[in-house]
Amino acid sequence: MPRLRRCRACKRTKPMTAFLRNAAHKDARDVWCRDCRRAYARRWRAANRAACRARQKAYYRENRARLRAYNRAYQRRRRKLIRTGKWQGRSASAAARARTRAAPPRRATGTGG
Numbered sequence: 516m517p518r519l520r521r522c523r524a525c526k527r528t529k530p531m532t533a534f535l536r537n538a539a540h541k542d543a544r545d546v547w548c549r550d551c552r553r554a555y556a557r558r559w560r561a562a563n564r565a566a567c568r569a570r571q572k573a574y575y576r577e578n579r580a581r582l583r584a585y586n587r588a589y590q591r592r593r594r595k596l597i598r599t600g601k602w603q604g605r606s607a608s609a610a611a612r613a614r615t616r617a618a619p620p621r622r623a624t625g626t627g628g
C-alpha cells in the first residue's frame with residue numbers, strides 16, 4: 516500500500532493517515548483528505564441547516580436513554596474533578612477542535628464561510 520496519496524479535492528499529496536477510512540473504496544481509504552472532508556461537511560451543514568437539525572433531533576430521540584446516561588456520567592465525573600480541583604476545563608481534544616474551528620484549513624474550492 517502506498518504511503519502517500521494525492522487528495523482529489525485539494526490536489527495536495529499527503530500521508531495515508533490524512534485520509535479517513537472508507538470501506539467503499541478498494542483500498543479502504545477515502546480519495547479526499549480529512550481537511551477537505553471536514554470543509555465539505557461544514558459547507559453542507561451550513562447550506563442544509565434544517566435537514567441537519569432534523570437529523571440531529573431524530574438521532575437524539577432514538578438514542579435518548581443512552582445519551583442521557585452518558586451525560587449524567589460525564590457530569591458526575593466533571594463535578595468530582597471540579598471538587599478536587601483537577602478540572603482542566605475542556606478536554607484536550609475539545610480544545611484542539613476549537614482551535615481548528617478558529618483557524619480552518621485552507622481549501623481549494625468554495626467561497627469560505
Ligand SMILES: [Zn+2]
Pocket residue numbers: 522523524525526527547548549550551
Ligand atoms: Zn484535500
